[in-house]
Amino acid sequence: GSLPILKTMSALTGRLAVDVASHYLKSSQGGSGKLLSGIEGVIPAKVLILGAGVAGFHAAELALNMGAQVTVLSRGRQRLMELRGRLQNNKRLKTDIASHDSVSGAVSTADVVIGAIRDAGGAVPNLVTRAMVQSMQNGSVIVDACIDQGGCFETSRKTTLTDPIYVDEGVTHYCVRNMPGSVPRTATETLCNATLPYIQLIGKDGLISAAKTDNSLALGINTANGRMVNRSVAEALGLNVS
Numbered sequence: 001g002s003l004p005i006l007k008t009m010s011a012l013t014g015r016l017a018v019d020v021a022s023h024y025l026k027s028s029q030g031g032s033g034k035l036l037s038g039i040e041g042v043i044p045a046k047v048l049i050l051g052a053g054v055a056g057f058h059a060a061e062l063a064l065n066m067g068a069q070v071t072v073l074s075r076g077r078q079r080l081m082e083l084r085g086r087l088q089n090n091k092r093l094k095t096d097i098a099s100h101d102s103v104s105g106a107v108s109t110a111d112v113v114i115g116a117i118r119d120a121g122g123a124v125p126n127l128v129t130r131a132m133v134q135s136m137q138n139g140s141v142i143v144d145a146c147i148d149q150g151g152c153f154e155t156s157r158k159t160t161l162t163d164p165i166y167v168d169e170g171v172t173h174y175c176v177r178n179m180p181g182s183v184p185r186t187a188t189e190t191l192c193n194a195t196l197p198y199i200q201l202i203g204k205d206g207l208i209s210a211a212k213t214d215n216s217l218a219l220g221i222n223t224a225n226g227r228m229v230n231r232s233v234a235e236a237l238g239l240n241v242s
Helices: 004-024 054-066 079-088 098-109 128-132 183-206 205-214 213-221 231-237
Strands: 046-050 069-076 093-097 112-115 139-145 164-168 171-174
Touching: 004 054, 004 112, 004 171, 004 183, 046 054, 054 069, 054 079, 054 112, 069 079, 069 098, 069 139, 079 093, 079 128, 093 098, 098 128, 112 164, 183 213, 205 213
Parallel strands: 046 069, 046 112, 069 093, 112 139, 139 171
Antiparallel strands: 164 171
C-alpha cells in the first residue's frame, strides 16, 4: 500500500518544510524573530506537525535535530507509535491523536505549523480553521505541504516558488505545490535513485515480464499499448479502464 516514488519526494518535502519555516521566522522576513533551535538559556521554537506519515516524520526528525520543541498530531495511533519509536522517544517530542480540541490547543501556542497529511482519496481534511490561525502569534509561520491536495488550513491558497508567501491573520503562509522544485538538483538525484531500479528491470526484462515479477511496478502502470489500465487514474480523469 506504499508509494515508493512519492515517498522520496514526501521525505524531501518534510525536510524542506522545516527549512522554509526556519527562514520565514526571521524578523528580516516578517517573522517573529525566533531561532527555531533556540540557544542556551533561551526556549526553542515550538513546531506543530499535522500528520505522521513520511513527510511528517522527516519534518519532525529535522526539527528535533535542530533543537526545536516538536508536537506531532495524527489520526493514526499506530503511526504515532511508530514515529515515536523511530525518533527514540525524544524528550522534546510530544504526540497526540488529532482532534478539534488537540489541534486547536496546539496551534494556539505554535511558532510553526506544518501541514503534512495525505489522503489516498485525493483531498485532505481541513483541520485548521481561520479562528485557530487567528489564535497564533503574529509572525508565526504556516507551511502547508499538502496544498496539492487542497491544503489542511482554511486560510491556505496556492502559491508558487517565484511568489511563495502571503500573510493572513498576521501569520506567514507558505503554500507552494511543488516544494522539491526549490532544490532541483537534490530532487532530481533523489528521484533518479528511486526510479532507477524499475528502469533497469524494464530494460532487462521488458515491461510485461517486469510487471509480473514486481508487484509495485505493476501497480504503477497507468497506460499500456494505448489503453488506460489504472482504475484510480481513470476515475480521477473521468476515463474508462480498458
